Amino acid sequence: MAQDTTKQTYVNELGRHADKDVVLKGWLYNRRSSGKIQFLLVRDGTGVVQCVFQKGDVSDELFEELDHLPQESSLTVSGTVREDKRAPGGYELTLKGAQVLSKAQEYPITKKEHGPGFLLEHRHLWLRSSKQHALLRIRSRLVGAIYDFFFDGGYTLVDTPILTPAACEGTTTLFEVDYFGEPAFLTQSGQLYNEAAAAAFGRVFCFGPTFRAEKSKTRRHLTEFWMVEPEVAYMELEGLQELAEDCVSHIVAEVVRNCEKELGVLERDIEPLRKISPPFPRITYTEAVDMLKKKGHDFEWGGDFGAPDETALGESFEKPVMVTNFPAGIKAFYMKRDPEDPRTALCLDVLAPEGYGEIIGGSQREDDIEALQERIREHNLPEESFRWFVDIRRYGSFPHSGFGLGLERTLAWIAGIEHVRECIPFPRMLYKIYP
Numbered sequence: 001m002a003q004d005t006t007k008q009t010y011v012n013e014l015g016r017h018a019d020k021d022v023v024l025k026g027w028l029y030n031r032r033s034s035g036k037i038q039f040l041l042v043r044d045g046t047g048v049v050q051c052v053f054q055k056g057d058v059s060d061e062l063f064e065e066l067d068h069l070p071q072e073s074s075l076t077v078s079g080t081v082r083e084d085k086r087a088p089g090g091y092e093l094t095l096k097g098a099q100v101l102s103k104a105q106e107y108p109i110t111k112k113e114h115g116p117g118f119l120l121e122h123r124h125l126w127l128r129s130s131k132q133h134a135l136l137r138i139r140s141r142l143v144g145a146i147y148d149f150f151f152d153g154g155y156t157l158v159d160t161p162i163l164t165p166a167a168c169e170g171t172t173t174l175f176e177v178d179y180f181g182e183p184a185f186l187t188q189s190g191q192l193y194n195e196a197a198a199a200a201f202g203r204v205f206c207f208g209p210t211f212r213a214e215k216s217k218t219r220r221h222l223t224e225f226w227m228v229e230p231e232v233a234y235m236e237l238e239g240l241q242e243l244a245e246d247c248v249s250h251i252v253a254e255v256v257r258n259c260e261k262e263l264g265v266l267e268r269d270i271e272p273l274r275k276i277s278p279p280f281p282r283i284t285y286t287e288a289v290d291m292l293k294k295k296g297h298d299f300e301w302g303g304d305f306g307a308p309d310e311t312a313l314g315e316s317f318e319k320p321v322m323v324t325n326f327p328a329g330i331k332a333f334y335m336k337r338d339p340e341d342p343r344t345a346l347c348l349d350v351l352a353p354e355g356y357g358e359i360i361g362g363s364q365r366e367d368d369i370e371a372l373q374e375r376i377r378e379h380n381l382p383e384e385s386f387r388w389f390v391d392i393r394r395y396g397s398f399p400h401s402g403f404g405l406g407l408e409r410t411l412a413w414i415a416g417i418e419h420v421r422e423c424i425p426f427p428r429m430l431y432k433i434y435p
């Protein structure tokens with residue numbers, strides 16, 4: 001039998017080492033013993049493996065030490081990999097040796113039910129729990145799928161700044177910071193810079209954290225969230241809808257393909273996700289208002305959808321629904337008006353099915369310099385800060401469109417998670433910045 005006791009192996013690679021000796025490094029996840037035989041569940045970040053041994057397999061001293069080892073103690077284990085169809089990953093370890101690196105104190109997260117407040121206070125430890133672990137592994141895959149979609153589609157990644165001189169998405173949710181005695185703001189969106197980059201590179205995207213001082217405590221709002229934002233030169237609203245449905249379909253399919261195990265841990269029914277493919281249903285805001293009225297919602301044309309409205313609209317379709325032509329008055333200054341109905345903007349919201357609400361917001365951009373300048377004044381935005389943005393219309397203006405897809409909301413939908421706060425490793429919310 002080949003001996004390899006020096007090099008560390010990972011639980012998710014045990015299949016490659018059947019009947020061989022390996023070394024694993026991890027933490028004690030759980031344990032069971034019946035006097036003469038012990039079962040240690042060891043997790044190493046890639047999975048959990050059961051380690052089995054009997055009295056006599058190791059020294060009496062070590063047998064005793066392991067028998068009293070508290071949960072989450074760190075340790076190295078060595079032993080022989082055995083195929084076992086009943087084991088979670090298909091393999092278990094016949095333990096031959098172990099070394100305790102650090103004995104853990106009494107672990108605060110136990111098998112009993114903990115409230116969300118307690119768990120969020122212990123987020124640094126909660127990450128180790130199986131569901132949180134599965135969810136954040138899906139997040140990691142989702143991010144990879146997003147990069148692949150845009151790189152394979154010929155997009156250039158352009159990183160946009162975090163510190164900005166002006167608002168993109170309205171002045172009420174700005175986080176102000178002191179920039180050498182002058183006010184500056186944490187970015188709400190990379191879009192404005194993306195528009196400049198689109199004139200240089202054609203098809204661009206940015207992907208990073210964005211910030212909104214949201215005063216609302218809902219299951220869909222974070223104050224720091226991640227957004228991927230494509231921006232495309234010479235694309236109009238029609239093309240933007242195709243891009244949105246292609247992008248969403250691709251990333252959902254990739255997660256379903258790569259994260260079967262993790263979705264299983266979360267008990268996510270993946271049948272609804274298998275239906276996500278282009279084309280998505282398309283309705284206008286005006287049609288959406290009629291649908292809401294028929295469903296008994298008290299809603300007037302001109303208002304913005306609240307969470308219950310979005311939920312009701314999304315639940316009416318099996319696929320994400322694309323809602324266009326919102327009233328211009330409730331939308332951002334940069335959106336182009338629809339020449340066929342100037343009350344409305346050439347904009348797009350994508351609402352996820354199963355009640356998860358808006359995951360994408362985007363639009364065709366105002367490319368007429370005078371109309372844009374008028375909007376900036378109407379919205380009481382500081383003209384000086386937007387001089388560079390107006391320049392984009394001064395030097396070869398061009399039709400262009402883009403959107404922002406919120407990573408945490410998209411993950412919440414795909415993974416079937418009630419609240420976005422679990423969909424980011426360390427959530428920032430109203431009055432919540434610890435840990």
Ligand code: 4AD
Pocket residue numbers: 168169188189190191212214220221222223225227229230358359360361362363402403404405406407408409410420
């Ligand atoms: O609709 P929004 O505000 O659009 C923009 O920021 C545009 N500038 C994007 C663009 O066209 N390049 O935000 C886009 C998406 C939303 O659909 C939602 O998924 C997410 O970002 N989002 C939030 N996610 C979590 N917490 C919040 N407070 C969010 N606000 C927006």
Ligand code: MG
Pocket residue numbers: 349358360361
């Ligand atoms: Mg929006």
